[in-house]
Amino acid sequence: MAQIRTPARSQGARDASDAHIGSAARVRGRIQGDGDLVVEGHVEGNVTLRGDLTIAEGATVASETVTAHAVHIAGTLEGNLTASGPVHFAAGARVRGDVQGNTVAIDDGAHFSGRLECEFELPPELGGASQGEARARASARR
Amino acid sequence: MASTVISAGITIEGEIATDEDIVVAGTLRGKLSAKESVTIEHGATVEADVAGGSLTVAGALTGNVTANERVDLQAGARVIGNVKAARVTIADGAQFKGNVDMDV
Numbered sequence: 001m002a003q004i005r006t007p008a009r010s011q012g013a014r015d016a017s018d019a020h021i022g023s024a025a026r027v028r029g030r031i032q033g034d035g036d037l038v039v040e041g042h043v044e045g046n047v048t049l050r051g052d053l054t055i056a057e058g059a060t061v062a063s064e065t066v067t068a069h070a071v072h073i074a075g076t077l078e079g080n081l082t083a084s085g086p087v088h089f090a091a092g093a094r095v096r097g098d099v100q101g102n103t104v105a106i107d108d109g110a111h112f113s114g115r116l117e118c119e120f121e122l123p124p125e126l127g128g129a130s131q132g133e134a135r136a137r138a139s140a141r142r
Numbered sequence: 143m144a145s146t147v148i149s150a151g152i153t154i155e156g157e158i159a160t161d162e163d164i165v166v167a168g169t170l171r172g173k174l175s176a177k178e179s180v181t182i183e184h185g186a187t188v189e190a191d192v193a194g195g196s197l198t199v200a201g202a203l204t205g206n207v208t209a210n211e212r213v214d215l216q217a218g219a220r221v222i223g224n225v226k227a228a229r230v231t232i233a234d235g236a237q238f239k240g241n242v243d244m245d246v
Binding site: 018019020021022023024025026027028029030031032033034035037041045 | 155159162167
């Protein structure tokens with residue numbers, strides 16, 4: 001998921017979907033923003049995004065809470081994750097913490113230990129105009 | 143190509159350290175160190191001490207700056223702090239308040 005871009009010095013304010021923490025970079029502190037973020041390096045601290053978060057292969061994020069829209073993890077996440085969109089753990093991902101998401105997909109080869117919590121609308125044929133909730137205590141190891 | 147980009151709309155409160163280069167177009171409060179070039183773009187707000195190989199500023203920077211090679215303050219830059227580098231340029235249209243030390 002490496003993204004290539006030019007710095008474009010005098011471009012001024014660019015759109016907020018560009019943030020990128022390179023593999024040689026280490027961030028310690030709080031990150032928040034409106035756009036997307038790709039982490040290839042190391043982050044220690046809470047992350048709050050309106051956009052999507054990608055934790056690339058080889059990247060690590062250690063934090064109390066991570067909040068974003070769609071979340072794609074191929075690296076390591078330690079901490080609780082709250083996503084308003086879909087969550088995807090790719091093969092090679094290591095995740096430790098509680099995960100709350102819209103939909104959660106765990107690929108073969110991903111490692112996850114924690115609690116999964118998904119909230120969704122039950123389809124009408126299952127009698128659900130009301131909101132259903134599925135909780136799975138998972139300590140999945142593959 | 144910049145390896146690390148803090149885009150507009152992103153705020154980081156804390157410390158960033160990288161062995162490569164970095165572009166800041168958003169907001170950073172804390173501390174920033176990079177082995178290669180640091181670019182603070184127009185519209186960026188940085189309240190941090192900055193250490194880098196070279197530094198180019200077109201945005202707002204409050205903090206002390208040390209660069210191994212050079213510091214370039216471009217037109218539109220607003221810098222408050224001390225600058226320490228062997229080569230320093232301040233373009234027409236840049237605002238600067240602080241000390242310059244070229245005895246590195």
